Amino acid sequence: xxxxxxxxxxxxxxxxxxxxxxxxxxxxxxxxxxxxxxxxxxxxxxxxxxxxxxxxxxxxxxxxxxxxxxxxxxxxxxxxxxxxxxxxxxxxxxxxxxxxxxxxxxxxxxxxxxxxxxxxxxxxxxxxxxxxxxxxxxxxxxxxxxxxxxxxxxxxxxxxxxxxxxxxxxxxxxxxxxxxxxxxxxxxxxxxxxxxxxxxxxxxxxxxxxxxxxxxxxxxxxxxxxxxx
Ligand SMILES: [Zn+2]
Numbered sequence: 048x049x050x051x052x053x054x055x056x057x058x059x060x061x062x063x064x065x066x067x068x069x070x071x072x073x074x075x076x077x078x079x080x081x082x083x084x085x086x087x088x089x090x091x092x093x094x095x096x097x098x099x100x101x102x103x104x105x106x107x108x109x110x111x112x113x114x115x116x117x118x119x120x121x122x123x124x125x126x127x128x129x130x131x132x133x134x135x136x137x138x139x140x141x142x143x144x145x146x147x148x149x150x151x152x153x154x155x156x157x158x159x160x161x162x163x164x165x166x167x168x169x170x171x172x173x174x175x176x177x178x179x180x181x182x183x184x185x186x187x188x189x190x191x192x193x194x195x196x197x198x199x200x201x202x203x204x205x206x207x208x209x210x211x212x213x214x215x216x217x218x219x220x221x222x223x224x225x226x227x228x229x230x231x232x233x234x235x236x237x238x239x240x241x242x243x244x245x246x247x248x249x250x251x252x253x254x255x256x257x258x259x260x261x262x263x264x265x266x267x268x269x270x271x272x273x274x275x276x
Contacts, residue, residue, distance in 0.1 A: 048159050050096075053105040055086045057093035058112040065110070067125065067132035067174040068164055069117055069181060070157070072188040073097070074141030081138060091115060094134040100149075102156035110164070120181035121232040122174070128181050133164050137189055148192050161203050173230070175204045176246075183242035184235040191249035207247050208266030214258045215265045222256045225264050 071094065073081035078099050084090045085097065085107055093114045097105040108114040116134030125131045137157055139149060149157075161175065177193065178186040199206035217225060223233045226243060233239040237254045244252040247263050 048104060048156065048163075050104045050106050053082065053086070053097075053107055055093040055107040055114075056088050057085070057091055057115050058108045061111070061113040061130045063125070063127060063130040065131060065133060065168045066170060067122065067128065067176065068161060068170055069128065069132045069134050069176055069178055070161075070189050070193070071116060071134065071136045071178045072139040072141045072190060072193075073136050074139070074143060074188060076140060076144050078138045081136065085136065094136040096133075096160060097136040097138065098153055098156050098160065099138050100153050102150075102152035104156055104160060110167075117178070117181060118185065120178075122176060122181045123230040133168070135160065137193075139189070142187055142190065146190060146192060149189075149194065154194060154197060158198060158201065158203065161198060162201065165203055172199075172202060172205045176230075177242075179242045179245055180231065183231060183238040187245065191245050191252060195246065205267065208263055210266075212259075212262035212266055214262050217256075217261055219256055222261060222264065225268060229264065229268055 075081040082097060085093050093108050094116045095108045095110055095114050097107060110133055113129050114134050115129055117128035117132060120128045122128060137149065137153065140146060165175065175198065178188045195204050198204035223236050226239055227233045231239045231242060240256060241252050241254045244260065248259060
């Protein structure tokens, strides 16, 4: 894979070991604007890698350093997600500027990049997440069009459970407790439910807990024979 160095000054030192990968969309009208912003000292944002729609990969911050992509966020035990993660920006106008499917050439590059990083830092599948998973009340990226199933097929992300599903019949409070156990910040319940749906049941994102949501979440929480949760 060819990686073009395009350094951003927006980084500092990590205070945690690397244990996560966070995927984003750029959410700007074009790639040029997004790259300029990610290199602008005034903007105070950055990422480790940016993947263009044609599959070109830019390296903007060294993996050893802490890039500024997650903002206020939370996943499992981690509060300072920037310190614990590698951030990848994927060029797409996003929900505000004409959200569209991610081209195959772009996804091939994302997959190759995630595979390398996951391997290098021994990151578990359950810690390969979207920005909306770690900041559900603020973010929708990379969004419901992101083909998580392509990553899951290669064991780069958790698959949507499909087999042996059972409805645990949790109450809303029970569901939210389970969602928190899985890793989400559930302070804003509706936002957390929608983030979960966007990731694991993208065809219906309505913020309503239904039997299918309960079944998927239960299956995700049951211990996996291979570990790597
Ligand atoms: Zn983002």
